[in-house]
Amino acid sequence: MLSTFTSLSLFGLFDQINTIFKNFAQTPATHIWIYVGLGALIFIETGLVIFPFLPGDSVLFFVGGLAALSAGKLNIWLLILVMGVIAFLANLINYEIGRRFGDVIPRIKWISRILKPQYIEEAHKFFEKWGSWAIFLGRFMPIIRTVVPFVAGTGKMPHKKFVLFNFLGGFSWVIVALGAGYLLGTNAWVQSHFEIIMLAIVVISLLPAVIGGFSSYIKNRKKATS
Numbered sequence: 001m002l003s004t005f006t007s008l009s010l011f012g013l014f015d016q017i018n019t020i021f022k023n024f025a026q027t028p029a030t031h032i033w034i035y036v037g038l039g040a041l042i043f044i045e046t047g048l049v050i051f052p053f054l055p056g057d058s059v060l061f062f063v064g065g066l067a068a069l070s071a072g073k074l075n076i077w078l079l080i081l082v083m084g085v086i087a088f089l090a091n092l093i094n095y096e097i098g099r100r101f102g103d104v105i106p107r108i109k110w111i112s113r114i115l116k117p118q119y120i121e122e123a124h125k126f127f128e129k130w131g132s133w134a135i136f137l138g139r140f141m142p143i144i145r146t147v148v149p150f151v152a153g154t155g156k157m158p159h160k161k162f163v164l165f166n167f168l169g170g171f172s173w174v175i176v177a178l179g180a181g182y183l184l185g186t187n188a189w190v191q192s193h194f195e196i197i198m199l200a201i202v203v204i205s206l207l208p209a210v211i212g213g214f215s216s217y218i219k220n221r222k223k224a225t226s
């Protein structure tokens with residue numbers, strides 16, 4: 001009974017939030033703040049290496065769906081252009097941070113609690129496996145998306161090569177995430193179940209961080225008891 005009540009309350013809350021965003025997206029002059037907010041999120045997640053847990057892809061998908069429901073107020077092509085440029089520039093900054101401060105940043109205690117050593121280790125392994133394509137493929141993977149450009153900078157990956165794969169990866173990621181949300185948002189069934197779908201996407205996008213945190217907790221307990 002309690003779980004049913006909680007579920008209904010959660011759906012009700014999400015429905016209210018979704019309604020607010022849809023109205024916001026359809027209102028002239030105010031919908032511009034969706035561009036600003038989304039751009040800021042993309043920049044922070046992919047440009048500042050200490051925020052690997054932000055769900056950029058699910059928010060892109062959500063805004064793509066809003067664009068389909070906004071009666072033309074949110075232009076999908078403008079969203080792709082603006083967010084693609086921001087994703088490209090943010091990763092370039094992340095790369096430069098790694099190139100100049102890559103040996104220093106992981107040693108800072110408070111940063112290491114967020115940018116965990118295992119994140120950097122996983123990014124190194126991913127980079128070793130895929131080479132330059134890690135910059136492109138990493139865009140589609142939470143956490144890896146944020147850490148790989150930093151690792152590329154730390155490893156002094158050639159600048160021209162990074163720029164090429166960063167451009168391809170950044171725009172491909174934005175096109176896929178926004179485009180999928182937009183195409184599904186035009187579907188009548190999706191429109192009628194938009195709140196449930198968005199809630200599921202939010203939950204799925206948070207799973208890597210939850211699993212990673214649980215895995216770290218188990219490892220730390222094993223070390224403490226051994």
